[in-house]
Amino acid sequence: MRTWLTLLRREWWEHKSGFLWTPVATAALVILASALALSLVSGTDTQFSYSTQQQSGADSTSDAFEWRGSLLQMLDFSSWSAPVLSERAAQFRSLIAQPFVLGHFLVAVFVLLGGLHDDRRDRSVLFWKSMPVSDLETVFSKLVFAVWVAPLVAIAAILTAQAGSLCLLTLLGPAAGVTGVELAWQHAGLLNGAAVLLSGYLVQGLWALPVYAWLLLVSAAVPRVPFVWALLLPGAGVVLEGLFFRTSVLSSQIWAHLSFRALPRPEDVDNGAVQPAVGFAEQLALLGSSDLWLGVAVAAGLLAAAVYFRGRNNDL
Amino acid sequence: MNLIEARGLHKHYGSVRALDDFHLSLAPGQILGLIGPNGSGKTTALKTFLGLCPLDGGEVKVLGRNPRRDRKGLMAHVGYIADVGILPRWMRVHQLLRYVAGVHPTFDRQAAERALAETEVRLNARISGLSTGMAVQLHLSIIAAMQAQLLVLDEPTLGLDILYRQHFYDSLLQDGLAAERGVLITTHEVREIEHLLTDVLFIHHGRTVLQMSMDDLSTRFFKVTTTPERAGVLRALHPLHERPGTSEIQMIFDGADGVALAEAGEVSQPTLPELFVALVGQS
Numbered sequence: 001m002r003t004w005l006t007l008l009r010r011e012w013w014e015h016k017s018g019f020l021w022t023p024v025a026t027a028a029l030v031i032l033a034s035a036l037a038l039s040l041v042s043g044t045d046t047q048f049s050y051s052t053q054q055q056s057g058a059d060s061t062s063d064a065f066e067w068r069g070s071l072l073q074m075l076d077f078s079s080w081s082a083p084v085l086s087e088r089a090a091q092f093r094s095l096i097a098q099p100f101v102l103g104h105f106l107v108a109v110f111v112l113l114g115g116l117h118d119d120r121r122d123r124s125v126l127f128w129k130s131m132p133v134s135d136l137e138t139v140f141s142k143l144v145f146a147v148w149v150a151p152l153v154a155i156a157a158i159l160t161a162q163a164g165s166l167c168l169l170t171l172l173g174p175a176a177g178v179t180g181v182e183l184a185w186q187h188a189g190l191l192n193g194a195a196v197l198l199s200g201y202l203v204q205g206l207w208a209l210p211v212y213a214w215l216l217l218v219s220a221a222v223p224r225v226p227f228v229w230a231l232l233l234p235g236a237g238v239v240l241e242g243l244f245f246r247t248s249v250l251s252s253q254i255w256a257h258l259s260f261r262a263l264p265r266p267e268d269v270d271n272g273a274v275q276p277a278v279g280f281a282e283q284l285a286l287l288g289s290s291d292l293w294l295g296v297a298v299a300a301g302l303l304a305a306a307v308y309f310r311g312r313n314n315d316l
Numbered sequence: 317m318n319l320i321e322a323r324g325l326h327k328h329y330g331s332v333r334a335l336d337d338f339h340l341s342l343a344p345g346q347i348l349g350l351i352g353p354n355g356s357g358k359t360t361a362l363k364t365f366l367g368l369c370p371l372d373g374g375e376v377k378v379l380g381r382n383p384r385r386d387r388k389g390l391m392a393h394v395g396y397i398a399d400v401g402i403l404p405r406w407m408r409v410h411q412l413l414r415y416v417a418g419v420h421p422t423f424d425r426q427a428a429e430r431a432l433a434e435t436e437v438r439l440n441a442r443i444s445g446l447s448t449g450m451a452v453q454l455h456l457s458i459i460a461a462m463q464a465q466l467l468v469l470d471e472p473t474l475g476l477d478i479l480y481r482q483h484f485y486d487s488l489l490q491d492g493l494a495a496e497r498g499v500l501i502t503t504h505e506v507r508e509i510e511h512l513l514t515d516v517l518f519i520h521h522g523r524t525v526l527q528m529s530m531d532d533l534s535t536r537f538f539k540v541t542t543t544p545e546r547a548g549v550l551r552a553l554h555p556l557h558e559r560p561g562t563s564e565i566q567m568i569f570d571g572a573d574g575v576a577l578a579e580a581g582e583v584s585q586p587t588l589p590e591l592f593v594a595l596v597g598q599s
Contacts, residue, residue, distance in 0.1 A: 006418025013411050014404075124404040129368055130396035132417050134388040314368050 003133065007141035008149060018107040019150040023157030026099050029163070034165040040173045075173065078180030085187035093193040093242035094264035096165065097158045101263050102246040104154040111210055112228055114141040116310055123315040135310040139216060139303060147212055151201035159194050166190075196264055196279055203262035203283045203292075210257050210295045213302035220309040257295055262286050318343050318468045319379060319498040320365055326373035327522070329394070333361040336522040342515075344465070347499040348527075351506055351588060357522035358502040362470050365500070366396060379465060392421050395467045396460035399474035403451055405444035409437060416458055423462040431457035449480040449576055456487060469501040473508065481508060488512075506588045516588060519533055520596045537594075538569045542581030549580045557594030568594035571576040 012019070074262050077085065115138065119125040166188060205212070218230040236293065238251040264278045286292055320342040327335040334357045350358050363369045364376055367383030367390060376383060381390050403412065405531050411434070417425040432439065435447060435453045446454065452472070459467065473481040488499075489512060503509055516533065518525035528536070542550055546566045551558070552577060555567035569577060570585050577583050586594065 003419050006415055009418070010411075010415055013408075014406060123398075123402050125370075126396070126398050126402040127404060129387070130366070130391060130394070131416065132388045132390075132392040132421070133419050137388075179383070258559060312369065314363065 001296055003137065006143065007133065007137060008145050011141060011145035011149075015107075015111050015145075015150070018111055019104075019146075019153055022103045022107050023154045025214060026103050027157040027161040030096060030099065031164040031168070034168050035172075038168055038176075039228050041176075075169070075178045075184075076180070077178070077183040079185070080180075082187065085183060086189065089184070089187050090193070090264070091266055092165075093162055093189070095266045096162050097193075097197065097264060098156045098266065100154045100161070101260055105260075108150065108212070109215060110168065111146050112142065112215040113219050113230060115146075116151040116216060116306065117216035117222070117226050120313060120315055124145075125314055129314070135307050139220070139307050143212060143216060147205040147209075150266055151197075151205075155194055155197045155201070158197060162188070162190055162193070193264070195282045196226070196283075199280060199283055200263040200278065203287050204260060207261050207286060207292050208257055210302065213299035213306065217302045217306040217309070219264055220313065254290070265278055317380060320376070320379075320500065321378075322361075322365070322374070322376040324374040325361070325364060325371055325376060327357075327364065327369070327371055333522050335345065335364070335371075335374075337524070338519065338522055338548060339524045340517055340527060342466075342498045342500055344498050346515045347513050348515040348517060349506070349509055350500060350502040350517050351592060352519035354504065356519045358519060360522070360527065362468055362500070362502065365549065366390075366394065366468060370503075393465045395462060395464035396470075397452075397455050397459060397468075398470045399470045399472065401448075401451075401475065401553060403443050403455060405442075407440075407443050409441050409443065409446075410439040410452060413439070413453070413458070416462070420462055425461070428457045428461035431460060437492065448475050449477070449483075452476060452480065452484060453487075456484070465497055466499055467499045467501075469499065471503055472501070473503065473505065481505075485509065485512060491580075506592075510588050518592050518595055519548050520592075525592075525595050533591070536571050536576055537586055537591055538572065538574065539584050539586035539590060540569065540577050540581040541565070541584070542567070546580050550577070553577070553580075557597075559590075564592075 017152055081087070119128060124231065166185060169178065173181050214234075215226075218226045218233075223230045233248070234254060238248070238254070239248050241247055262278060262283050321330065321341060322338060322340040323336045325338040326333075336357075338361060340348075340350075340361065345556045352358055352362065360369070364371055365378050365383055367378075367385075367387035370384055378390055379393055382415075383390050413425050413428055416423050416428075429439070429444045434452065435450065435457075437450050437454050443451065443454070473484050476484065485508065501509060501513075513530055515527065515529050517527040537556075540550055540555075541564055543563070544565055547558075547567075550567050553569065553572050556570045559566040567581075568590065574583060
């Protein structure tokens with residue numbers, strides 16, 4: 001246990017710049033962008049109108065809209081019903097979460113690709129291996145930290161950015177004609193959203209495990225340019241499968257496991273769904289799917305290979 | 317029980333034989349120098365003892381364990397220093413100490429910090445910012461604070477300037493690091509360590525040429541310096557090796573009668589490099 005905490009702390013020290021400063025900088029940017037957007041749309045008189053016509057079978061619906069005044073006045077919370085408030089809050093939460101989710105994923109990709117490679121390049125692998133830590137512990141500590149520990153920072157940053165944006169709205173809104181800001185807070189569901197993110201990262205880690213395990217395997221196995229190998233080998237697999245079997249199972253599986261299935265994503269505004277796309281129920285369903293566990297099985301094989309190569313490969 | 321017991325080790329990389337029927341044993345209290353030219357298999361041998369690479373044949377036990385199967389258990393009792401560049405450069409000194417304290421069962425962090433307080437190494441310094449000499453001091457104080465039974469030193473002074481080299485070996489002996497433990501050391505600067513070895517092993521083309529205590533070595537091998545005129549007498553006594561010269565000739569003898577040798581020339585102890593060359597032939 002003490003070893004495990006130490007190994008995770010080691011990862012934190014090494015990758016603080018990626019896993020801490022990326023979400024902190026993203027949160028700062030999101031809040032700045034919110035402030036900018038709010039000050040742009042408040043105060044100025046704006047007018048616009050739009051009309052749409054939709055034809056479906058014999059039915060034809062048309063929708064016309066005209067606006068005059070401050071754009072912020074559109075945020076008329078006191079006139080919205082509770083379900084609408086909740087739905088828009090979910091939209092707002094997942095919209096803000098997107099850059100953080102993407103940011104964490106990109107940092108994790110680079111950290112995992114370098115995790116079992118960089119120390120071979122600078123020969124510090126000889127020091128790490130001179131410590132009473134097994135190769136299995138080394139590989140899993142890197143995996144667990146990047147996939148399940150680092151998201152905690154991202155979630156905290158998301159929560160900060162969401163709360164920060166709401167604070168800005170509270171400060172700047174009423175003067176620009178926004179009514180019922182307290183209703184926006186009441187229905188914001190920030191903690192519930194954080195809980196969905198928490199369980200989401202738990203499930204997402206399992207869903208994307210083949211991807212993460214692949215990165216670790218490449219990192220442990222190849223002598224140089226792991227990034228190129230990580231892309232090249234699956235790419236070659238996809239091409240060969242297409243040539244010889246005329247199928248695309250591999251590529252569709254890769255794309256599927258690269259997608260953020262277990263994390264909230266903003267619903268397409270046009271189809272007007274009331275519920276956010278991903279909540280606890282959807283995560284639980286994904287957790288119960290054979291696709292997820294098949295991926296975990298593949299990942300177990302890839303991780304075993306990563307441990308094997310970690311045990312053989314020393315300095316480059 | 318021997319700390320290291322290696323019998324008939326084989327290891328090849330492709331067609332290159334790094335180890336070819338290699339034998340070694342190391343008992344507590346011994347300081348064994350592993351001596352051979354570059355590419356003779358020294359580093360490969362050390363790596364197999366530390367469980368860093370798999371063998372193609374033979375059997376090795378280190379502290380009674382199979383190093384390949386139980387590297388983790390083994391490394392709780394082994395201190396390893398390769399040449400100076402292996403400490404993680406991105407880390408800070410206090411982080412390194414916390415890390416070792418966290419994974420190592422017998423590491424005494426206070427002792428390491430006390431030892432570092434005597435040096436110029438600051439706990440908050442980044443390792444990449446330390447001079448090579450300071451990095452070695454850091455690594456030594458970590459090793460000294462972990463009560464290892466076995467020290468493995470692979471070219472520990474490579475990249476150090478001449479002052480620090482002497483200092484390294486001095487502190488190795490002063491801190492009692494070597495006593496009560498076993499030390500296995502490789503270096504290409506044999507002269508630097510000759511005086512502190514208790515035992516020596518010559519390795520050539522991955523093969524053990526000779527393993528012997530320095531005491532036995534001094535009673536078994538002799539160097540005789542003589543003139544060309546008197547060389548004939550000595551040649552009749554079957555020298556291992558002859559180094560010709562214009563005014564004087566040097567010959568190395570294995571187990572010859574010291575009195576007979578003294579009559580034909582000046583008898584002295586061969587240096588380790590001289591002995592190595594005599595044993596493996598001109599190369």
